[in-house]
Amino acid sequence: MAASLRVLRRRIRSTKNIAQITKAMEMVAASRIVKAQNRVHAARPYSDEFTHVLKTAAKAGASDHPLLVAREEPGRTGVLVVTSDRGLCGGYNANVLREAERLMRELNSAGKEPQLFVIGGKGTAYFRFRKRDMAGQWTGFSEVPDYPNATRAADTMTACFLAGSAETVQGESEDEQQGSSDGSGEGGEGASRSSSFVPPKEAEGLDGVDELHVVYTAFNSLSSQRVTSSQIAPLELEEDDESSDGESDGSGSGDSQERQAEYEFEPEPEVLFDRLMPKYLRARVFAALLDAAASESAARQRAMKAATDNANDLVDNLTREANQARQAQITQEISEIVGGANALAE
Amino acid sequence: MATMEVAIVGVEKRLWSGEASFVSARTVDGDIGLLPGHQPMIAALDEAGVVRIDPSEGESFHAAVFGGFLSVTAESVTILAELAEMAEEIDVASARDELQRAEGGGDDFDDAAAAAARARARLRAAGESPDR
Numbered sequence: 001m002a003a004s005l006r007v008l009r010r011r012i013r014s015t016k017n018i019a020q021i022t023k024a025m026e027m028v029a030a031s032r033i034v035k036a037q038n039r040v041h042a043a044r045p046y047s048d049e050f051t052h053v054l055k056t057a058a059k060a061g062a063s064d065h066p067l068l069v070a071r072e073e074p075g076r077t078g079v080l081v082v083t084s085d086r087g088l089c090g091g092y093n094a095n096v097l098r099e100a101e102r103l104m105r106e107l108n109s110a111g112k113e114p115q116l117f118v119i120g121g122k123g124t125a126y127f128r129f130r131k132r133d134m135a136g137q138w139t140g141f142s143e144v145p146d147y148p149n150a151t152r153a154a155d156t157m158t159a160c161f162l163a164g165s166a167e168t169v170q171g172e173s174e175d176e177q178q179g180s181s182d183g184s185g186e187g188g189e190g191a192s193r194s195s196s197f198v199p200p201k202e203a204e205g206l207d208g209v210d211e212l213h214v215v216y217t218a219f220n221s222l223s224s225q226r227v228t229s230s231q232i233a234p235l236e237l238e239e240d241d242e243s244s245d246g247e248s249d250g251s252g253s254g255d256s257q258e259r260q261a262e263y264e265f266e267p268e269p270e271v272l273f274d275r276l277m278p279k280y281l282r283a284r285v286f287a288a289l290l291d292a293a294a295s296e297s298a299a300r301q302r303a304m305k306a307a308t309d310n311a312n313d314l315v316d317n318l319t320r321e322a323n324q325a326r327q328a329q330i331t332q333e334i335s336e337i338v339g340g341a342n343a344l345a346e
Numbered sequence: 347m348a349t350m351e352v353a354i355v356g357v358e359k360r361l362w363s364g365e366a367s368f369v370s371a372r373t374v375d376g377d378i379g380l381l382p383g384h385q386p387m388i389a390a391l392d393e394a395g396v397v398r399i400d401p402s403e404g405e406s407f408h409a410a411v412f413g414g415f416l417s418v419t420a421e422s423v424t425i426l427a428e429l430a431e432m433a434e435e436i437d438v439a440s441a442r443d444e445l446q447r448a449e450g451g452g453d454d455f456d457d458a459a460a461a462a463a464r465a466r467a468r469l470r471a472a473g474e475s476p477d478r
Contacts, residue, residue, distance in 0.1 A: 045359075046356065056417075147358070262386065264387040264388075267374055272390055
């Protein structure tokens with residue numbers, strides 16, 4: 001009897017410890033959400049405006065740049081999967097990976113061979129375990145992504161996209177050998193106009209792709225995050241065929257006027273879009289990373305709250321059991337003493 | 347006086363937005379001045395350049411803009427930049443240090459040149475002369 005009491009007490013203690021840890025993680029996640037949420041909101045104008053500008057330009061028929069016009073018979077297709085580095089966040093990664101698998105099945109059946117790019121330790125582990133080839137993998141920043149992180153991933157994908165599915169990514173040409181591809185993405189090639197984009201080293205030799213998709217968890221609000229897959233390149237123009245639908249780009253302000261207005265481009269459209277494309281993909285990837293980071297923290301907070309609650313319930317039950325055991329022990333001791341005294345009295 | 351909506355939007359946040367009567371910036375093809383009612387335009391800005399904005403109220407100000415481009419419609423100018431700093435945020439001393447280091451030359455000529463250009467833009471935006 002005494003043994004089981006001791007066992008119960010030990011379990012109560014360890015469960016309390018677990019509850020303490022999960023409570024701490026919950027609070028860390030909660031404070032992270034607020035920060036991540038602010039970053040999502042602060043960064044949204046950039047990616048929204050960028051998308052708006054490009055769509056307007058594309059509608060104005062500015063250019064048949066590969067970013068704007070879908071390729072005929074797309075072959076290989078790049079899929080970027082954004083997962084978290086650490087676990088303990090409920091179904092967060094499982095949901096993303098399930099959606100990624102669904103998208104890849106869909107692409108496969110459409111005759112497009114998916115090529116994986118994975119962000120986050122959980123995703124890379126998942127695909128490595130299944131012995132699936134990953135063209136690119138990046139880890140270590142899923143909770144607090146910054147722009148250079150996005151740049152590294154986006155530039156690799158840009159290089160693949162520019163190559164097209166018939167080709168592989170070529171290394172830098174001789175005279176550009178000095179060009180920086182340090183991934184910081186803020187400076188680089190100065191005044192060089194012809195090729196403002198230098199493919200990063202890690203992209204060399206990768207197979208090219210015709211389309212780019214991204215699978216991530218969109219952060220709508222604290223209580224609602226949804227796994228989303230969307231095509232980031234080429235741009236999806238909703239009203240390619242019906243030219244009357246002005247609302248589709250989300251802003252809709254003065255859209256019909258803008259389309260009629262003659263757009264001026266400086267430098268000429270081809271060169272301009274060459275410059276804008278890497279920036280655009282970086283912006284989209286960065287936005288996806290920020291959303292995913294906020295969603296990850298939200299998922300972790302929920303998971304840890306549930307864990308804390310469960311641990312506390314368990315402690316309650318165990319305490320009750322322990323009390324019963326203690327009572328039983330005391331009762332038994334009393335009856336033993338009474339029995340012993342009675343025996344002596346006789 | 348006619349005004350237009352102007353916004354400087356960085357990757358991480360919207361730096362400034364409001365009504366303005368004049369915007370000047372340096373595109374890859376040269377300096378450009380924008381007044382309300384300008385022809386719609388999309389232009390790539392210098393990798394490291396300075397933007398001047400005359401708001402309809404208050405003093406005109408500068409900002410250093412890196413890797414940016416601008417989109418112009420008749421009523422609005424939007425400057426999108428991978429990195430942007432308002433003049434008052436710029437640390438002049440550290441920009442000067444950076445310029446000196448960059449001009450001292452690194453192993454990588456292009457990197458050093460780009461860093462020097464960035465430092466110069468910062469100094470110009472802060473109203474300092476880069477060549478002292």
